[in-house]
Amino acid sequence: MLFSFLRPFCALLLMGCAAGAMATPALASAQDDPYGDWVGTLVTDKGTCPDTYESVLQIRSDKLFFAPATGTLVLHGTPDKDHKRFHAQLMLKDAKDKPLPMVFEGHPEGDTIVGVFGTPNCRAHVVLQRPKNTGWSHFLGDR
Structure with a gap:
């Protein structure tokens, strides 16, 4: 074949990818390693x-x-x-020039961060997880 010299290289590359997929390290708890990105969808408890x-x-x-x-x-x-509490806020003003606070309060729970989000018109809870999809997983075809 014309490209038979590439066969050993491709075989090694595929074995390396398979070994990497099987050797996925255990994730640290959210309290032990909270750094990075976390995603989740708010679930409305009250309001909009x-x-x-x-x-x-x-x-x-x-x-x-x-x-x-x-x-x-x-x-x-x-x-x-000590990574036991995550608090963020933003203070805006509404159309009538009244304060419009927005607050997120969260804490680690296992390998997730559980939190609440609130404004004067909204109260919601959320479970945040590390993003599952990465560029590398898309490259390998894992979605």
Whole structure:
């Protein structure tokens, strides 16, 4: 064959991909390793909430961000040192110039972060997980 010299290389590449897929490391708990991105969909408990799209929580060592329904509004906060509580807020004003607070409060629970989101017109809960889909999994055809 014309490309027979590539056969050993392709075989090694496929074996490496298969070994990597089988050797998936156990995920650390959300309290032990909270850093990175977390996603989940808000579930409305009361009022009208942005529960159509996934919300994103992004935790860094010195700051955190929560974007309800991956919208344009972003709540800001600072994680506590022992990773037991995640608080973010944004203070806006409504059309009548009254305060319009938005608050996210979460805590680790196993390998998830469980939280509540609230505004004067909304109360919702959410279970956030690490995103399942990555560019590499799409490359391998795993969706």
